Amino acid sequence: MTTRGDVLPVGPPVQLEWQIGRTRDIEEVRLAVESSEHIVLIDVRRTGKSTVALGAMEQLARAGCMVFLLDAREGSPDSAELARRLRHQLCAYRTAKGKLFSGASRAVNTLYEIGLGVTTLIDDPATRAAVAGAMQALNREQHSGVQELDAVLREISAEAESQDSSAVVLIDEVQAITALPDRGAIEALFRDRLAARSAPSFVFAGSERTAMETLFAEGGMLHFHGIAHSLKEIAETDWREGLSRAFRALGCEITEDAITELLQESGGAPHRTMLIARETHRIVQMSRTPKSVSRGHVVAGVQAAQRQRNSWRIGGEE
Numbered sequence: 001m002t003t004r005g006d007v008l009p010v011g012p013p014v015q016l017e018w019q020i021g022r023t024r025d026i027e028e029v030r031l032a033v034e035s036s037e038h039i040v041l042i043d044v045r046r047t048g049k050s051t052v053a054l055g056a057m058e059q060l061a062r063a064g065c066m067v068f069l070l071d072a073r074e075g076s077p078d079s080a081e082l083a084r085r086l087r088h089q090l091c092a093y094r095t096a097k098g099k100l101f102s103g104a105s106r107a108v109n110t111l112y113e114i115g116l117g118v119t120t121l122i123d124d125p126a127t128r129a130a131v132a133g134a135m136q137a138l139n140r141e142q143h144s145g146v147q148e149l150d151a152v153l154r155e156i157s158a159e160a161e162s163q164d165s166s167a168v169v170l171i172d173e174v175q176a177i178t179a180l181p182d183r184g185a186i187e188a189l190f191r192d193r194l195a196a197r198s199a200p201s202f203v204f205a206g207s208e209r210t211a212m213e214t215l216f217a218e219g220g221m222l223h224f225h226g227i228a229h230s231l232k233e234i235a236e237t238d239w240r241e242g243l244s245r246a247f248r249a250l251g252c253e254i255t256e257d258a259i260t261e262l263l264q265e266s267g268g269a270p271h272r273t274m275l276i277a278r279e280t281h282r283i284v285q286m287s288r289t290p291k292s293v294s295r296g297h298v299v300a301g302v303q304a305a306q307r308q309r310n311s312w313r314i315g316g317e318e
Contacts (some may be wrong), residue, residue: 007246008278010271010311013050016058020242020270021234022051029056029229033168033201034063038194038226041205042212048231048270049205053170054108056203061107066093066160066167068200069111073173079145079186085115086152086169088135090159092122095134099127146185157199167200175206175215187215187222194225202226234270239263243277247293250281254293261298275311279304 007018014020029052032039041049054069061067068089070082077085092100092114100122101110110121117135122128143151153169160167177186194202206212215222240259247254262280266272280301284293306312 002249007249010275013054016055021238025052026055030059032227039203040228053205068169071172072176083148083152088115091134092131095131096127099124169200170203172205174204175212252291252293257295258293258298261295265302275305276301
């Protein structure tokens with residue numbers, strides 16, 4: 001059953017199936033990674049970086065690439081924890097023998113959970129038990145976090161080569177490493193790997209423009225050897241088609257006037273557009289016409305969205 005959270009998410013990245021207007025961005029990132037390039041996505045928060053990055057990872061997983069996912073801010077991980085999450089995912093790849101997830105659409109969520117030590121999203125019971133056991137048996141050698149990161153990245157490269165595959169590591173909110181006590185050693189590790197252009201490929205995404213530009217600027221600690229990708233503005237035609245499709249999937253029809261009002265109020269900003277759309281659908285479901293979305297419903301949806309001040313803000317707005 002399709003839910004509001006599936007097609008009009010606010011907070012979690014949009015599933016590839018329901019993304020709007022990001023096909024070209026996703027394809028460009030995918031093609032660059034397939035060419036063994038490193039990618040960096042820089043923009044303010046809530047503009048779609050994670051949607052693009054994860055959409056590309058999903059497509060790469062579908063093509064047989066070994067995909068690894070890290071969020072450098074979620075749970076405030078240190079370097080040792082980042083290494084542990086990568087090692088969990090590598091362990092799962094080694095153990096699952098191609099049965100890690102039933103389809104590429106589950107790859108992103110499955111791998112992220114595995115990084116945290118959770119195996120419940122693995123469909124096959126035998127594979128799930130085998131992966132859980134293998135992760136519990138991992139050798140807990142006492143090395144520094146940076147040494148562990150270096151070791152597991154080397155192992156990922158070797159494993160991909162042994163499987164005649166490629167590998168890519170997505171590090172979301174990468175600017176968070178600047179707050180770690182061993183940031184200098186972490187940055188030196190990545191700087192060396194980027195300069196050497198050694199496998200795996202990396203996709204870096206971050207939402208604090210100043211920190212990211214400092215990290216990757218010429219002469220910076222992570223002077224970037226790869227492709228900087230700026231997200232394109234989503235075309236109005238894509239918004240209209242995508243929003244109509246999303247509401248239709250929820251059993252509603254939205255008028256052209258309603259979409260015009262919604263886009264004028266959101267300014268086409270992805271997060272605000274989805275927030276207004278979500279609130280509009282919630283209001284419509286409580287109305288006398290739960291299957292028809294009018295301009296009046298959108299006006300009410302805008303008011304409801306703006307009352308959620310923390311959610312309404314984007315980038316560095318106060």
